[in-house]
Structures are given as C-alpha cells and as structure tokens.
Amino acid sequence: MIALRYPGAFLGVTFLAVLLLASFVAPVLFDLDPLAQDLAAALDPPNAEHWFGADELGRDILARVIAGARTSLVTAGGAVLIAGAIGVPIGLVAGFFGGWRDAVLMRIVDVLLALPNILFAMALIAVLGRSQGAALVAVGITGIPSFARITRAQVLSLRSRDFVVAVEAMGGSAGYAMFRTVLPNAWSPILVQVVILSSVAILLEAALAFLGVGIPPPAPSWGEMLRTGKSYLYEAPTYAVLPGLVLTLTILSLDTLGRTLARILEDRADHAGDAA
Amino acid sequence: MSPTSSGGAAPPDAPVLSVRDLAVSFGAGRVVRGIDFDVFPGEVLGIVGESGSGKSVTALAISGLLDASANVSGSVRFAGLEITTANPEDLRHMRGVDVGMIFQDPTTTLNPVLTIGRQVTEGQVAHRLISAEAADAQAEALLREVDIPDPAARIGQFPHQFSGGMRQRAVIAMAMAGHKKLIIADEPTTALDVTVQAQVLAVLARRRAETGAAVILITHDLGVVAEVADRVAVMYAGRIVETGTVDAIFRTPRHPYTSGLLRSLPRLDTVAERLQPIDGQPPIASRLPSGCAFHPRCAIGRERPECQTEPVLRDIAPGASVACHFPQSEAATLPARIASEARGARGAPLLEIEDLRVHFPIRSRLLRRRIGWVRAVDGVNLTVHAGETVGLVGESGCGKTTTGRAIMGLLPASGGRIRFDGEDITGLPRSELRRIRRQMQYVFQDPFASLNPIRTAGEIVAEPLRIHGLYDQMGGDIYIGGLFEKVGLSAAMMGRLPRQFSGGQKQRIGIARALALQPRLLILDEPVAALDVSIQAQIVNLLQDLQRELGLAYLFVAHDLSVVRHICDRVAVMYLGRIVEESTRDALYATPVHPYTQSLLSAVPLPDPALRNARRRIVLRGEIPSPARPPTGCTFHPRCFRATARCAAEAPVFASYPGLPSSVACHFPGAAE
Numbered sequence: 002m003i004a005l006r007y008p009g010a011f012l013g014v015t016f017l018a019v020l021l022l023a024s025f026v027a028p029v030l031f032d033l034d035p036l037a038q039d040l041a042a043a044l045d046p047p048n049a050e051h052w053f054g055a056d057e058l059g060r061d062i063l064a065r066v067i068a069g070a071r072t073s074l075v076t077a078g079g080a081v082l083i084a085g086a087i088g089v090p091i092g093l094v095a096g097f098f099g100g101w102r103d104a105v106l107m108r109i110v111d112v113l114l115a116l117p118n119i120l121f122a123m124a125l126i127a128v129l130g131r132s133q134g135a136a137l138v139a140v141g142i143t144g145i146p147s148f149a150r151i152t153r154a155q156v157l158s159l160r161s162r163d164f165v166v167a168v169e170a171m172g173g174s175a176g177y178a179m180f181r182t183v184l185p186n187a188w189s190p191i192l193v194q195v196v197i198l199s200s201v202a203i204l205l206e207a208a209l210a211f212l213g214v215g216i217p218p219p220a221p222s223w224g225e226m227l228r229t230g231k232s233y234l235y236e237a238p239t240y241a242v243l244p245g246l247v248l249t250l251t252i253l254s255l256d257t258l259g260r261t262l263a264r265i266l267e268d269r270a271d272h273a274g275d276a277a
Numbered sequence: 278m279s280p281t282s283s284g285g286a287a288p289p290d291a292p293v294l295s296v297r298d299l300a301v302s303f304g305a306g307r308v309v310r311g312i313d314f315d316v317f318p319g320e321v322l323g324i325v326g327e328s329g330s331g332k333s334v335t336a337l338a339i340s341g342l343l344d345a346s347a348n349v350s351g352s353v354r355f356a357g358l359e360i361t362t363a364n365p366e367d368l369r370h371m372r373g374v375d376v377g378m379i380f381q382d383p384t385t386t387l388n389p390v391l392t393i394g395r396q397v398t399e400g401q402v403a404h405r406l407i408s409a410e411a412a413d414a415q416a417e418a419l420l421r422e423v424d425i426p427d428p429a430a431r432i433g434q435f436p437h438q439f440s441g442g443m444r445q446r447a448v449i450a451m452a453m454a455g456h457k458k459l460i461i462a463d464e465p466t467t468a469l470d471v472t473v474q475a476q477v478l479a480v481l482a483r484r485r486a487e488t489g490a491a492v493i494l495i496t497h498d499l500g501v502v503a504e505v506a507d508r509v510a511v512m513y514a515g516r517i518v519e520t521g522t523v524d525a526i527f528r529t530p531r532h533p534y535t536s537g538l539l540r541s542l543p544r545l546d547t548v549a550e551r552l553q554p555i556d557g558q559p560p561i562a563s564r565l566p567s568g569c570a571f572h573p574r575c576a577i578g579r580e581r582p583e584c585q586t587e588p589v590l591r592d593i594a595p596g597a598s599v600a601c602h603f604p605q606s607e608a609a610t611l612p613a614r615i616a617s618e619a620r621g622a623r624g625a626p627l628l629e630i631e632d633l634r635v636h637f638p639i640r641s642r643l644l645r646r647r648i649g650w651v652r653a654v655d656g657v658n659l660t661v662h663a664g665e666t667v668g669l670v671g672e673s674g675c676g677k678t679t680t681g682r683a684i685m686g687l688l689p690a691s692g693g694r695i696r697f698d699g700e701d702i703t704g705l706p707r708s709e710l711r712r713i714r715r716q717m718q719y720v721f722q723d724p725f726a727s728l729n730p731i732r733t734a735g736e737i738v739a740e741p742l743r744i745h746g747l748y749d750q751m752g753g754d755i756y757i758g759g760l761f762e763k764v765g766l767s768a769a770m771m772g773r774l775p776r777q778f779s780g781g782q783k784q785r786i787g788i789a790r791a792l793a794l795q796p797r798l799l800i801l802d803e804p805v806a807a808l809d810v811s812i813q814a815q816i817v818n819l820l821q822d823l824q825r826e827l828g829l830a831y832l833f834v835a836h837d838l839s840v841v842r843h844i845c846d847r848v849a850v851m852y853l854g855r856i857v858e859e860s861t862r863d864a865l866y867a868t869p870v871h872p873y874t875q876s877l878l879s880a881v882p883l884p885d886p887a888l889r890n891a892r893r894r895i896v897l898r899g900e901i902p903s904p905a906r907p908p909t910g911c912t913f914h915p916r917c918f919r920a921t922a923r924c925a926a927e928a929p930v931f932a933s934y935p936g937l938p939s940s941v942a943c944h945f946p947g948a949a950e
Contacts, residue, residue, distance in 0.1 A: 162726055163721045163722075163723055163726040163727035164726065164727050164728055164729045164730075166687060166721075166727075167719070167721065167727050167790075168740070168744070169687055170685050170687060170714065170718065170719040171714065171718075171741040171745075171790075171794075172710075172711040172714040172715065172744055172745060173740075173744040174707075174744075177744060182729060185731055186729070186731055
C-alpha cells in the first residue's frame with residue numbers, strides 16, 4: 002500500500018535493507034575476506050570468482066565493498082548519534098528558554114556552522130590521529146548545528162502553543178514541559194534530519210577516506226577504494242566505478258527516504274488538522 | 278439598517294443569481310448536497326449555518342472559485358452565464374465587473390506589498406473600466422465612500438498600516454467598486470470586534486443602498502443576519518433546510534434545527550435560566566446520517582419512520598419553504614424566557630486583585646534597547662467571591678486575557694497585588710505557586726490548541742495529577758473516568774487522541790483537566806468563543822451545572838456580551854488595560870453608565886429583526902488605540918461621544934456611582950438618554 006504510493010522510497014528502503022543485511026550478515030554466512038590477497042588475480046575484471054573483479058593486490062572488490070559498507074554505516078550511525086545527542090538538547094534549551102541561553106548556545110552553533118566540514122574534520126583527525134573513532138567524532142560534531150537549529154525552530158513554534166502553556170498552568174516544571182510535552186511533539190522533523198544527516202555523514206566519511214585521512218588501510222572503506230581505484234581507471238574501470246555506484250545509490254536511497262518521510266509526516270500533520 | 282431596504286417583500290424582478298440543484302463534493306465528502314435558491318436585485322440574502330454546513334463552499338461555487346479537486350454538479354446561473362461550466366476568461370470578467378467578494382479575514386485578502394489605493398482599483402483598471410491615470414482619484418473616492426479618514430493620504434499606504442476594521446472597509450470598497458450586481462460576503466465581520474463590526478455593517482448597508490447591488494451574506498451569527506438580511510436560508514449538512522423572510526425565520530421558525538438554534542442562543546436582551554442546546558454534534562460531510570441528516574439531533578423526528586428518508590425542500594407558505602417531514606406550525610413559537618435572578622456576592626473574597634499592572638517592554642530592533650512599554654494591563658481591581666461568576670468583558674487588545682494569565686502566574690505582574698484566599702501570591706517562588714495552582718485552574722479559548730495532540734484524552738486529563746504526584750492518591754483511572762462522566766463524555770473515550778474529538782468535546786476535555794485537581798477557582802478564557810452556537814449552549818450549561826455542583830468560582834473572560842449576561846453574576850468592562858465599569862449583571866445591562874459600556878451594548882446585533890429599526894445604536898468612531906501609545910487623560914476620550922477638554926487632560930478615577938451598585942471610571946457617567 003505505502004510501497005505503491007511512494008515507489009521511490011520503497012526502492013530506497015529495499016536497497017538500504019539489502020546493504021545492511023549484506024554488510025552484517027553476509028560475512029558470517031559466506032567466505033568473504035576483504036583482506037585475502039591473490040596476486041594472480043590482480044586487477045581482474047568481474048568474473049565468476051570475483052563478481053566485482055579484484056583490486057591491485059588481488060583482493061575481492063565485492064568483499065571489500067561489503068566490508069566498506071559496514072565502515073560507512075557504523076561511522077554514519079555513530080556520527081548521527083553524537084550530533085543528535087548534543088544538537089537536540091542544545092536546540093531544546095535554546096528554544097524553550099530563549100534569552101541569554103539562546104544567544105550563547107546559538108552563537109556556539111553558528112561558529113560550528115561557519116567551519117568548513119572537511120577542513121574541521123581533517124584538523125580534528127590531525128589531533129586525534131587516523132582512526133575510525135576519530136572520523137566518527139569529527140563527522141558527528143559537524144552535524145550538531147543542523148540538529149540544534151531544527152530542534153530550536155520546532156520548539157519555538159511549540160513553545161507558545163496553548164497546550165505547553167497549559168502545563169505551566171497545571172504547575173508542571175520547565176523540565177517536564179520541555180522533555181515530556183515539547184520534545185515528543187517535535188520528533189518528526191528531527192527524524193527526517195536523522196535520515197538526511199546519515200547521507201551527509203556517509204558522504205563526508207567517504208570524502209575523508211578519499212583524501213587519505215579516513216580510516217587507515219588496509220581496512221576497507223568506499224572512499225579509500227575510490228582513491229586507489231582512480232589510479233587504475235584504464236586497466237580496471239570497474240575497480241573505481243562499482244564502489245562509486247554503491248555509494249551513489251546509498252546516498253540516493255537515503256535522500257529519497259528522507260524526502261518521502263518529510264512528506265508523509267507533513268501529510269499526517271495536515272490530516273490531523275482536518276479531522277479536528 | 279437603512280429604512281429604505283425593502284423588508285423582504287415579493288421581489289418584482291428576475292433573479293440576479295439562480296442556483297439549482299447545486300452539489301459539491303470533495304472525494305467522499307459531500308459538502309453541498311443539492312441546493313436551490315434565487316437572489317433578487319437589491320436584496321440581502323443571509324445564508325446561515327454552523328461550521329461544516331457547506332455555506333462557504335456554496336459561496337466559492339457561486340463565484341467559480343472552487344479548485345480542481347471539487348466535484349461540482351447542478352447549475353449556477355448569473356446574468357445569463359452558467360458558472361459551473363463557464364470558461365476561465367468569462368469567469369474572470371464576471372468577477373472583475375459584476376461580482377464583488379468580501380472574505381472573512383481582511384489581512385489575508387489584501388496583498389501586503391501593494392498600496393491600498395492600487396489594490397482598490399486594480400480590478401477596474403485590469404478590466405479597462407477606468408484608465409490607469411484616473412485610478413488614484415477613483416481609489417480616493419472609494420475610500421471616502423467607506424468612511425476611511427484622510428483618503429488622499431491613505432491610498433499610498435500599505436495594508437499593515439491599516440487597522441483591522443479599516444482593512445475590511447478597504448475590502449468592501451474594492452468589492453463594491455464600479456457597478457456590481459452581486460456582492461458575496463463570507464463572514465465579513467467575524468474577525469472584527471463588536472464596535473468595529475457595527476461600523477462595517479453600517480458601511481456595507483449604506484453602500485448596498487447606494488449601489489443597489491444584491492448581497493449574499495454568509496454567516497454563523499444569527500444577530501448579524503437579523504440585523505442585515507431581508508431573506509434567510511438556513512443550511513445544515515450541505516442542504517438548505519429552511520428559507521423565508523427574516524421576520525418569519527426569527528418569529529416562526531418551521532424547521533426544528535432553526536428553532537433549536539434560536540433557543541440555544543444566549544440573548545443580550547433577556548436572561549434565561551438555562552439555554553436549550555441542540556443535542557449531539559453537527560455531522561461530518563463524509564459520514565452523514567441516513568435519512569434526514571438532522572434526525573439524530575432532532576427533538577421532533579427522532580425515531581419516527583418518516584425521518585429515515587431525506588425530506589425535500591417544499592413551499593409551505595408564500596416565500597417560505599422547509600425541508601422537514603414535521604414542520605412546526607405557526608403557533609410553535611419560541612417559549613417565553615424565564616428571567617433568572619443574578620446571585621449576590623457572598624462570603625469572603627476568594628480572589629482579590631489590586632491595581633494589577635502588566636507591562637511589556639518594547640525593544641528597538643537594532644540594539645534591543647528598551648524604547649517603551651506596552652501597558653497591556655494598567656491598574657485593574659477585581660474581586661471574585663467563592664461560588665460566583667465574574668465576567669471580564671472587552672474587545673480584543675483590552676488586556677482581559679493578559680489579566681487572566683497574570684492571575685495564573687503565567688505572565689509576571691509588573692505591579693499590584695493578587696491575593697488568593699487572603700494570601701498574597703504576587704512574587705511567590707515557583708514551589709509556593711505550585712501549591713496555589715492546585716486551587717486555581719485555567720481553561721483555554723481554543724480547544725484545538727490547548728490539548729497535547731500526541732497524548733490520549735485520558736492522559737491529558739490525568740496530567741495535572743501526575744505533575745503533582747497525586748494520581749494514585751486521587752484514585753487513578755477510576756477518578757479520571759469519573760471526571761469524563763462529569764463533563765458529559767463517556768469514560769470509554771479515554772484512549773482516544775484529541776484529533777478524534779469534535780470541538781465541543783475537546784473543550785469538555787479541557788474542562789475535565791482543569792477540574793482534576795479539584796480547584797476552587799476556574800479562570801475561563803473565552804471558553805466558548807471557538808465553538809458553534811449549538812455547541813456553545815452545551816458548554817455554557819455544563820459550566821453552570823459544575824458550578825452548582827462543586828461550588829466553583831469562575832472568572833469568565835469573554836468578548837461576547839450575550840454569553841456573559843447569561844452566565845455571570847457580576848461584570849467588569851475593560852478598555853485599554855483598565856476597568857471602566859463594574860457592576861452586578863442586572864444593573865450593568867439595564868443601566869450602563871459608562872459611555873463605552875453603552876456603545877458596546879448597543880453595537881451587539883440582536884437576533885430579532887423587529888428591533889432592527891427600533892433600537893438606537895451608538896456607532897463609535899475609530900478603533901481601540903494601541904496600548905503602547907494610550908491617549909492622554911481618559912483613554913477612551915478620542916472615541917467618546919461625551920468627551921470634553923477635561924477628558925483629554927485628566928484621567929478619571931474609578932468610583933462608585935450613586936444610586937446603582939456600579940463603579941465607573943468616567944468624568945461624565947450617566948444613563949444613556
């Protein structure tokens with residue numbers, strides 16, 4: 002039913018589900034070692050043994066794409082978690098109380114927003130050293146402003162609504178009004194932001210790896226594969242193209258999903274107004 | 278209204294507009310279900326109905342403004358043009374040249390980035406009725422005709438520089454520019470205050486008499502209809518259930534819905550012991566009852582087998598038709614209203630307010646420096662005794678809601694004292710205030726906005742108990758269920774979300790929530806203003822029953838003087854942050870002594886066409902000034918018909934008026950002559 006109404010999102014969700022399943026379940030079921038070298042097969046085009054071909058060291062590209070998906074998804078998930086865990090409370094407090102708290106918090110957010118994402122992440126990795134954890138934290142911090150701003154905007158519009166004032170009239174504390182009344186009503190745009198930020202985080206993680214400051218080799222990552230693959234574009238075009246294609250499809254799926262989610266939630270809000 | 282308007286005599290000419298079997302549906306929702314009516318030159322046809330009756334969709338269908346999602350059938354003929362099938366070019370010409378439209382909200386009708394002068398003549402210029410060069414002079418003339426002062430300067434201004442009443446007058450000027458044959462006015466005064474409504478209705482009537490245009494007036498306000506219309510069509514659930522002359526409709530309503538509406542209406546001119554509401558809720562277009570759509574709420578039909586078929590609209594007297602199997606006979610007039618006695622104050626005062634002030638700073642845009650104060654509430658004195666109802670009345674912007682919220686501690690008071698049960702609660706710390714708030718609860722105006730949309734009704738009513746940690750102590754779910762029953766809802770509805778309730782039911786939930794902590798005082802902020810007339814009466818009766826049963830005191834904040842007269846024991850009238858007159862209900866309504874109270878009372882349209890010309894009405898000049906820049910001396914003097922030089926210089930003190938239980942703030946108080 003929903004699949005028919007939103008075919009794009011349905012395809013996106015299907016793709017993401019396959020990707021998730023492949024990255025976390027496939028290595029358990031099949032013999033997919035992303036590090037196993039077979040120099041004789043180096044730079045082989047796709048064939049029965051290596052469906053996506055093999056890289057310059059004869060490692061199976063499909064296995065590396067699947068392992069890279071795990072890297073990407075874990076980094077993106079962790080980054081969104083960090084961004085949300087810090088950004089949402091900032092927006093909540095700034096929007097609910099206003100005044101000096103709003104001014105101070107939002108100026109901090111503005112500073113974060115003014116820093117170019119990639120440069121900031123590179124600087125942070127330079128300090129923390131090259132690791133998946135560092136990439137995760139770096140991408141997460143760059144996501145804080147969008148969560149803070151979206152939450153704040155949502156809280157500002159809810160803050161003066163009668164049902165929030167009613168909590169105060171009943172004698173409810175500010176914390177109760179904030180966490181029990183305002184926040185549960187502010188979820189929908191935050192949820193959409195989670196999806197959108199996931200795609201941004203995956204892209205950013207790939208960009209960091211492509212620049213050679215992401216997760217250190219030999220651990221597989223999509224950005225790393227693109228980086229090495231581009232040197233062999235003539236000899237083995239599929240080396241760079243196939244991981245690139247998977248990355249593109251992932252981003253596309255997440256964006257479609259985010260857009261559809263926003264539309265569904267908007268429709269539902271309109272509908273709630275109608276029924277009243 | 279003007280004495281020249283024909284009192285609905287048999288119209289001599291061919292109709293300007295003929296509607297036959299018009300039906301409009303949106304998906305499964307059949308919003309208009311086959312209506313017929315004619316509008317004759319020079320007459321005012323009032324179309325009355327509650328929300329969802331299909332009256333506004335009818336207006337849109339007549340003007341050909343329905344969007345593509347609407348399914349239209351039937352015929353709408355205007356001056357030889359079939360509107361339902363006309364091409365866009367003809368429709369555009371019709372709307373520009375022959376038909377004028379006035380919508381409810383003048384703020385959204387006017388384009389904010391065009392000058393008023395340009396907008397008023399835009400249609401005429403576009404249709405080449407006047408040249409662009411002549412437009413300014415024409416705009417000036419049009420604004421002068423609707424009594425806008427200094428029109429030469431006003432044509433160059435933008436809508437935000439106009440007040441609400443002036444905007445609506447500009448819209449009327451625009452709608453009536455040229456030689457329009459038909460004016461469609463959809464709730465033209467609903468967004469306006471009562472004194473401004475009186476001005477706008479007067480302008481509308483005068484312009485109508487001058488231009489001779491026919492008017493379709495769509496409204497839910499029976500008072501406005503009685504005041505303005507010649508003929509009336511009553512709509513219910515997408516059909517016309519009764520038509521007739523305005524006198525016939527109000528004197529001898531034939532349809533049980535019409536008589537039910539009239540009975541449920543609180544009246545300014547009489548006091549009834551109890552309102553007689555129509556049971557139940559208006560139906561929803563996609564889920565109409567079988568047979569006669571009104572039968573589930575009807576006092577006459579009910580289980581009679583005839584009512585299982587939908588009655589057709591048939592003529593029962595010259596110029597009168599009704600769609601009912603059992604129309605009421607000539608004799609079935611409204612029951613005489615039994616006057617109720619207002620109760621006197623008794624016992625110790627529960628709430629005492631002394632010289633309450635609430636001022637909001639105005640800050641400059643650039644440096645956020647304070648550049649002035651909005652004196653929303655500027656020295657209010659008020660007392661509420663246990664078990665009584667005190668009305669706080671005034672037009673929008675007078676500070677009545679601010680007063681209510683300041684008493685609740687939702688807004689900080691800038692000065693003055695609030696005592697509850699003898700204890701000074703101004704400036705109490707939060708924890709202490711929490712204790713007081715158990716005794717004092719608030720009911721909001723808008724039942725749609727005041728309930729948390731994602732909580733179930735049961736959770737919403739239980740919320741105050743949970744906040745105070747009293748849920749189990751008070752008896753948990755059983756207690757909540759009892760509250761539901763008390764406000765006339767079934768306890769089985771506790772699991773539903775707010776959006777599954779109708780407006781009246783939501784307000785009942787809001788009242789149940791306010792009662793949960795067993796308070797002694799309820800502050801009711803316009804609790805029935807957002808509800809339909811038939812539902813309004815249900816809620817008013819509920820509030821009265823609860824008061825009797827629980828001994829509650831009410832501070833009833835409202836703008837509707839008829840409702841206040843019905844429910845209150847004492848009434849205070851507010852103007853620009855101050856109370857200008859306070860008295861017992863009967864004294865205030867019988868002998869108002871402040872000129873503002875007098876004009877306010879005279880401006881309320883009465884649902885009785887016989888009083889149309891008999892009543893002397895005071896139409897005030899201008900509108901309420903901004904509380905940021907109140908006039909000098911008596912703040913009412915620029916609009917007052919008794920003002921002298923003294924009023925501009927010296928603010929009057931609030932003192933008791935000899936011979937009446939009234940207190941008044943006026944240099945020249947006295948009964949209207």
